[in-house]
Amino acid sequence: xxxxxxxxxxxxxxxxxxxxxxxxxxxxxxxxxxxxxxxxxxxxxxxxxxxxxxxxxxxxxxxxxxxxxxxxxxxxxxxxxxxxxxxxxxxxxxxxxxxxxxxxxxxxxxxxxx
Amino acid sequence: xxxxxxxxxxxxxxxxxxxxxxxxxxxxxxxxxxxxxxxxxxxxxxxxxxxxxxxxxxxxxxxxxxxxxxxxxxxxxxxxxxxxxxxxxxxxxxxxxxxxxxxxxxxxxxx
Numbered sequence: 001x002x003x004x005x006x007x008x009x010x011x012x013x014x015x016x017x018x019x020x021x022x023x024x025x026x027x028x029x030x031x032x033x034x035x036x037x038x039x040x041x042x043x044x045x046x047x048x049x050x051x052x053x054x055x056x057x058x059x060x061x062x063x064x065x066x067x068x069x070x071x072x073x074x075x076x077x078x079x080x081x082x083x084x085x086x087x088x089x090x091x092x093x094x095x096x097x098x099x100x101x102x103x104x105x106x107x108x109x110x111x112x113x114x
Numbered sequence: 115x116x117x118x119x120x121x122x123x124x125x126x127x128x129x130x131x132x133x134x135x136x137x138x139x140x141x142x143x144x145x146x147x148x149x150x151x152x153x154x155x156x157x158x159x160x161x162x163x164x165x166x167x168x169x170x171x172x173x174x175x176x177x178x179x180x181x182x183x184x185x186x187x188x189x190x191x192x193x194x195x196x197x198x199x200x201x202x203x204x205x206x207x208x209x210x211x212x213x214x215x216x217x218x219x220x221x222x223x224x225x
């Protein structure tokens with residue numbers, strides 16, 4: 001089954017404790033992206049990657065890092081999480097750049113930073 | 115700075131009614147306008163998309179209407195069903211660049 005797998009689904013952490021949210025896709029997509037979803041703000045792009053070792057900032061990159069060492073994996077790293085990063089996070093991949101033709105989204109990671 | 119403005123924020127419709135969600139954009143370079151549907155606990159999924167060379171696209175009960183001169187596009191759900199209850203997002207991009215999403219509309223269809 002074609003899918004994007006994120007882990008964990010739920011995470012509660014404390015301010016300043018580094019964490020990584022993993023994302024893996026099995027569709028051989030070159031384009032991958034991270035979004036955060038907040039009420040009233042919709043989905044905002046954090047980082048995206050057009051291919052292995054090619055990443056770039058989205059609209060809200062502050063406080064986040066990403067890496068793309070393999071085509072299938074695109075982890076999101078919060079090196080020093082803060083409460084304003086409490087949000088619902090989605091990883092997505094697409095065959096074409098920028099989600100053309102449709103993104104496949106993961107099921108989401110709900111992060112709470114206390 | 116929200117480049118795609120979506121309204122209403124929430125919508126309640128009776129079963130069998132028509133649901134209408136509107137989006138407006140400013141960037142005239144946008145050339146791809148998808149709508150995504152999101153059920154609770156799930157990621158968004160592509161529902162229907164349109165390019166600006168057509169004014170309307172229909173897939174089953176779902177129709178996108180596009181008004182290039184007004185820089186607006188809308189989603190119409192005909193014969194709305196309780197199973198359509200979800201959050202809907204419009205989005206836009208230019209030439210395969212980053213997809214910008216609207217704020218989302220929570221649709222509730224009452225039985």
